[in-house]
Amino acid sequence: MSVETLTGPPPGFAPHRRKSPLTAPWEPLYARETERAVVLGLAAGGAHTNSRGFVHGGLIATLADNAMGLSCGRVVGGDASLVTVNLAVDYLATARTGQWLEFDTVFVRPGGTLCFAQAFVTADGQPCARANGVFRLVRRG
Numbered sequence: 001m002s003v004e005t006l007t008g009p010p011p012g013f014a015p016h017r018r019k020s021p022l023t024a025p026w027e028p029l030y031a032r033e034t035e036r037a038v039v040l041g042l043a044a045g046g047a048h049t050n051s052r053g054f055v056h057g058g059l060i061a062t063l064a065d066n067a068m069g070l071s072c073g074r075v076v077g078g079d080a081s082l083v084t085v086n087l088a089v090d091y092l093a094t095a096r097t098g099q100w101l102e103f104d105t106v107f108v109r110p111g112g113t114l115c116f117a118q119a120f121v122t123a124d125g126q127p128c129a130r131a132n133g134v135f136r137l138v139r140r141g
Contacts, residue, residue: 010100013041018070026059038070040103044095044123055095055128060121063103064089064131068117071105072135076115082135085114089131095123113137 013030023029026048030041040063042048050056069082076082095101100123107118114134121129 009041009043013039016040018066020066022062023066026063029063033074036071036075036108037105038067038074039105040067040070042101044097044099044101046097049097053097055097055099055101055123057089057091060091060095060101060129061087061089061131063101064119064121064129065133067103068105068108068119068131068133069135071119072108072110072115072117072133075108076110076137080137080139082115083138084133085136086134087131088133089129091129093123093126093128095121095128099123101128110137 009030012032016029016031026042032039044055048055048059065084065087069084072082073080102122103119105117105119109116114136117133117135119131120127
């Protein structure tokens with residue numbers, strides 16, 4: 001579904017509650033929460049692109065990392081926070097201005113110290129990136 005046809009985010013998405021100075025220039029960001037995942041979404045615009053007019057790989061990596069970390073937090077629960085230990089992104093296709101991007105975590109395996117996750121990024125429903133992340137559990141308090 002192209003951004004031009006959207007009057008807002010797709011059904012189930014609401015403004016993303018977790019704000020960050022890094023992602024502030026990319027607002028508005030949206031989220032859809034499930035039992036085991038936080039799916040992030042955004043309508044790609046000029047602030048999301050590189051000099052060629054494609055959605056910047058750094059934005060894709062950052063939001064995939066964010067979605068996987070938040071999803072690990074949902075699965076682990078409790079008072080845990082997570083920090084990224086490893087992040088790998090495979091760019092599969094170009095995302096462009098005017099497309100709806102979704103960052104969906106499809107796999108989470110929590111352990112005692114580490115949590116492993118995999119996410120797929122789509123642009124208008126078509127795969128554009130795949131990410132794998134490893135997150136360290138940091139217990140508060």
